[in-house]
Amino acid sequence: MEIGGIERSLINMLESFDYGKYEVDLFICHHTGDFLKYIPSKVNVLPEMGEYTVFRKSISTCLQERQYSLSMVRILSKAWANIKSKRMKLTEGSGYIQMQLVLKYSIPLIAKLTKKYDVAISYAWPHDIVANNVDAKKKIAWVHTDYSKLEIDNKRDFRVWSKFDHIASVSENCRNAFLEKYPLLKKKTIVIENITSPEMIQTLANEKVENPLNQDSRFKVVTVARLSHAKGIDQAVLALKQLKDKGFDNIAWYVVGYGGEEQGIRNLIEKNNLGSSFILLGKKVNPYPYMKAADLYVQPSRYEGKAVTVTEAQILGKPVLITNYPTAKSQVNNGVDGIICELSVDGIADGVERFYDSKLLMERLASNCGKSNYFNGAKELGKLDTLFTAN
Known part of the structure; x- marks a missing residue:
């Protein structure tokens, strides 16, 4: 339950369930993360x-805990994933392939959950645990x-998805992209x-924060x-550099978050002399005070399903700029409650400049967000209820 959009949306779903109607168990592989404390008390x-904690621990830790078989699966999967990713010429490396291989060969070695359920929901990919254990x-x-952007073994992935009765997508565009890969799963x-x-x-x-x-x-x-890579923070750094080169010295860009590319982004900030203007705030359990203090919220992603943070910024009445990733139109009504810009460094820079130069645009979009009902x-739970009872 680390800080992230999927985890945050899961908390919102759990808070919305009718606990007079349902008994809800929550299975978490590893009981860590800042969002653990937000799980509603009515959830069991x-x-x-x-055995399930090995997926989120280092291999050395797993060996120290005498998880020898699963550690060997991790080691061999990493090696094989590196070979496969080079053969497939993947741009994002072997991470997703490795996850698939680890689950594929680990599942037969770990115990199944003993309780029988009416419905089991697998909320985060990969879905092997719920599919098999x-x-x-109903699943x-x-x-x-x-x-359309996910670099994985699609044949392996299809076999896992096929074990589910229903597949819920967070947006229509996200659903369409999924069906381009797996048209046989449309129904x-x-x-x-x-x-x-x-x-x-x-x-x-x-909330009062520093x-x-x-x-x-x-x-x-x-x-x-x-x-x-998916979130495009490197593009944001270069967009700010472009704006500075054009004379826009009165802009500061703050990023709330953490991840594997932090050092590379810090190096890019330093290389472009943006240390005082592009500021990484790191991990924050509560990002909303920082959103509230912003003049503009920007999502510079290369691809998204449906970014929870964009909707949250709109709820706070912020003007929003997002890149034209394939599912962008399901996120923002362009020109009404946000602006969609070209998915490039130039596009992001031009979009920020457009907001900077137009107070009227800022006010109009903020006003439209303020008038919208985002609850x-x-x-959405009505749709889920329908799946619970569907044949």
């Missing part, structure tokens, strides 16, 4: 099972990402959007994202 969090009358899996798919909780977001946004944005008089851009819990 199942005890941690040691949970006994349920539902979630699609949170743009499958199983449904769109169920991420559940948002405007009341909770507004409350958390007013916030450097409150003392910064510059035009403040904020991004909340994992520091990864969708009843509607």
